[in-house]
Amino acid sequence: MIYMDYAATTPVHPRVIEAMVPYFREAFGNPSSVHRLGQKAEAALERARETVASVLNCRPDEVVFTSCGTESDNLALRGAMLAARKNNRNWLLTTRAEHPAVTKTAQQLEKEFGTLLEWIPVDSNGMVTEDAMRGAVCNATALASVMLANNEVGTINPVADLAQIGHSHGIIFHTDAVQAAAYLDVDVQKLGVDLLSLGGHKFYGPKGVGALYIKKGTEIAPHITGGGQEFNFRAGTQNVPYIVGFAEALRLAKEEREERTAHVKPLRDQIIGRVLEEIPDSRLTGHPEQRLPQHASFVFKDVDGNLLLQMLDAAGFACSSGSACKTGNPEPSEVMSAIGLSREWGLGSLRITLGMDSTAEHVDSFLRTLPNLIANARKLNHR
Ligand code: PLP
Numbered sequence: 085m086i087y088m089d090y091a092a093t094t095p096v097h098p099r100v101i102e103a104m105v106p107y108f109r110e111a112f113g114n115p116s117s118v119h120r121l122g123q124k125a126e127a128a129l130e131r132a133r134e135t136v137a138s139v140l141n142c143r144p145d146e147v148v149f150t151s152c153g154t155e156s157d158n159l160a161l162r163g164a165m166l167a168a169r170k171n172n173r174n175w176l177l178t179t180r181a182e183h184p185a186v187t188k189t190a191q192q193l194e195k196e197f198g199t200l201l202e203w204i205p206v207d208s209n210g211m212v213t214e215d216a217m218r219g220a221v222c223n224a225t226a227l228a229s230v231m232l233a234n235n236e237v238g239t240i241n242p243v244a245d246l247a248q249i250g251h252s253h254g255i256i257f258h259t260d261a262v263q264a265a266a267y268l269d270v271d272v273q274k275l276g277v278d279l280l281s282l283g284g285h286k287f288y289g290p291k292g293v294g295a296l297y298i299k300k301g302t303e304i305a306p307h308i309t310g311g312g313q314e315f316n317f318r319a320g321t322q323n324v325p326y327i328v329g330f331a332e333a334l335r336l337a338k339e340e341r342e343e344r345t346a347h348v349k350p351l352r353d354q355i356i357g358r359v360l361e362e363i364p365d366s367r368l369t370g371h372p373e374q375r376l377p378q379h380a381s382f383v384f385k386d387v388d389g390n391l392l393l394q395m396l397d398a399a400g401f402a403c404s405s406g407s408a409c410k411t412g413n414p415e416p417s418e419v420m421s422a423i424g425l426s427r428e429w430g431l432g433s434l435r436i437t438l439g440m441d442s443t444a445e446h447v448d449s450f451l452r453t454l455p456n457l458i459a460n461a462r463k464l465n466h467r
Contacts, residue, residue: 086446089402090439097288103332107325125324132331139338140297141271148296148314149327153262153283156296157185160258160279163304165193168226175200177220177228180422181210186229209371210239210423217246225255232264236419237370238379247276267377278302289333293326348378348438351447355380358451378438387432387461395457404435
């Protein structure tokens with residue numbers, strides 16, 4: 085099987101596994117316990133927090149560990165919107181191109197608490213422009229949530245500029261950096277954001293662990309109440325081995341960023357160039373330049389994307405048709421509709437995301453296989 089679905093998840097880096105193992109075995113204590121085993125776990129937890137803080141360029145007490153990127157997004161949106169109710173700010177701005185961890189949470193807040201929801205339009209590349217942000221924000225806005233990089237189409241948003249516009253109206257700005265952290269700088273000072281979500285399994289860390297940066301002074305209602313862990317934002321005994329792994333993976337992602345980018349980008353460019361050249365009725369989705377370096381995404385007219393994925397799987401390639409969470413959905417994804425694609429194009433989406441183990445041979449073999457599979461998928465579509 086040739087794995088080309090690194091945006092869905094990554095394998096855990098061997099150095100990350102090595103860092104985690106002691107905290108399953110000899111240093112298994114509860115970080116809240118007073119005895120030495122507890123202290124050892126607490127020290128590891130706090131070292132991990134410092135590591136994450138140094139990558140994010142923030143204070144350690146601004147890093148809250150969670151169970152995943154989805155939970156980080158939930159804490160950001162729910163926490164900020166519930167806290168803002170007392171300030172008479174009840175508008176939440178976001179986009180239809182966000183991950184469901186944001187869009188579904190926003191819709192749930194609308195249902196549960198009467199949050200007023202406004203969708204900032206994205207352009208045909210899936211990008212939120214400064215003009216779109218200016219047109220949406222007002223002084224009754226509590227929070228804007230715009231992702232740093234899009235999971236389905238790979239587009240990188242101008243988050244620093246958007247956050248600045250938001251702040252001129254006194255709003256809180258959240259960015260979902262779950263996809264971005266593997267390749268982009270997630271320095272929160274440079275980005276100028278108040279809240280930033282991360283998930284470990286997108287950058288060679290373990291699944292089931294994430295983090296939310298919460299800028300000091302940002303009003304956030306607690307999310308899970310209990311024993312007061314994670315500065316009272318998110319109670320529950322911390323998953324020390326996974327948090328240690330998360331921090332090590334994030335540190336390595338920063339340390340090796342240039343090397344990893346230099347490895348995947350030429351392979352990605354080859355895929356984009358040859359697919360567009362060799363496959364009729366194909367289009368790149370997402371921004372041609374402002375996109376994640378490992379990310380190639382396309383739509384093919386009159387192709388059933390799910391069928392294409394099955395054909396690719398049978399031929400030995402693991403790819404995706406967009407978000408990993410959307411299997412079995414016969415409609416084009418929300419993102420395909422948000423960027424203005426009709427059904428005949430939007431249903432035929434394909435995402436190829438590369439990683440450290442991708443090789444020129446993998447890409448070559450994929451490019452030799454894909455045109456025939458598309459032709460066959462089209463024949464089946466016309467039956
Ligand atoms: N946000 C984005 C942009 C994602 O791509 C994903 C996962 O695909 C998530 C959030 C959810 O992260 P997790 O799988 O850690 O819950």
